[in-house]
Every structure is written in structure tokens, then in C-alpha cells.
Amino acid sequence: MNKLFGTYKVLAYVVGVLLLVGTICSLFKYLLPEGNALQSFGETMTPLWVAHGWVFIIYVIVAFLLTQKARWTIPEFLLMMIAGLVPGLIFWVERRVADRIAPLLIDA
Template sequence: MHPKRAVTLDGMKQSVLTRYRTMAYVTGVLLILLTLGVIAKYALGISGAAGFTTAVGIAHGWLYVVYLVLAFDLGTKAKWPIGRLAWVLLAGTIPTAVFFVERRVSREVAPLVAAPEPASA
């Protein structure tokens, strides 16, 4: 395999993990903000919370779809079983779960990204 090509492939694999991690954090932060907005709106009766909750809810909804696509891409490339993939996909719907799942996924996938490509026969 050509050395320059190997660097490009490894860079592409790293970018898959980086995109997933970025969207995991974005999704997690928005979900926490949405949870706080819902608490402020319904439990505390704060008047300005309705607009905030709507805006954050819309943003989380659309960006969660991007998270799903990127997590699915990472999971298929890492050849995860369907149960594990489902858990990673659902983590974006449980406040704070996505942070723990992202950390575990990153620890597991990072060595695979750093591993050299097997030589083609």
C-alpha cells in the first residue's frame, strides 16, 4: 500500500470518530439545556422558558438526527452488534447518558483508528 494513501485512510477513520464525538457532545449539551428548560417551564413556571424550550427542542431534534447518522456510520464501520448500536443511538435521548457512552466508545474505537491498515494481498 502506498504510504501517502495509508495516511489518508487513517485520517478518514479518525474523522469518523471526531465527527461522532462532536455531535455526541452537542446533542448531550442541548438535551441538558432542554431538560432544564422543561423544568423551568413546567415545574418553576418561569415565563420566558417556553420560547427557550421551543428553540432548544427544535435544535436538539434536528441535531439528534445528525448524531444518529454519524453514530450509525461509526457503528457500522466498527462492526458493532445491533444491541450495542441501538444503545449508542438511544444515548442521545437520555440526559447525560451520551457523555458516558461517548467516553466508552472513544476508548474502544481509538485504538482501532490508530491501528495500521492490514496489507492487501
């Protein structure tokens, strides 16, 4: 379970960073005037959402496997899934998961 948790942790941070950066770039793209340098930058970063989507799918699979091994409930799994869709939330959820799984890793 140590490798699975390590993989989850890395994926959580990658998904979180991609989501934050993507959100900021989208704000630049849609809220700033057309032709502005930051607006153009936001527009060129659109493929970032594709990367977030693919990494998020892998994150969902790893999170599911982790919750199955830890024998957690479906609401706990759903919280992990929602965290990958709300900017910033994933960092708080990852910390909670780490705190809850630490005793299980010591026993393993």
C-alpha cells in the first residue's frame, strides 16, 4: 500500500497544480480584453486542460484502488473525486488522506 499511496500523493499534487494553473489561465483567457498579452497566454494554455483530464483519470483509478485497500466508504472516495475538480481543494483532501492512511502504512 506504500507504493499506491505514494502514487496517489504525486497524482494529487499534479492534478491540483494543473487545475490551479488551468483555472488562472482560463480567467486570463475569458476575463481580459482580446489581444492582451495575458489573454493570449491564457489562450495558448488551453491544452493544459487535456493534460489535467488525462492525469485526473489516472488519479481516479489510483484513488479508487487506495480506498478499496483501506476499506473506506463511498462518500470518502467521492470527496477525493470532487477534490480533483475544485481548485485548491485537492491539497486539503490529500492532507486528510495522508493523516488517515498513516496508521495503515505503519502496520503494513
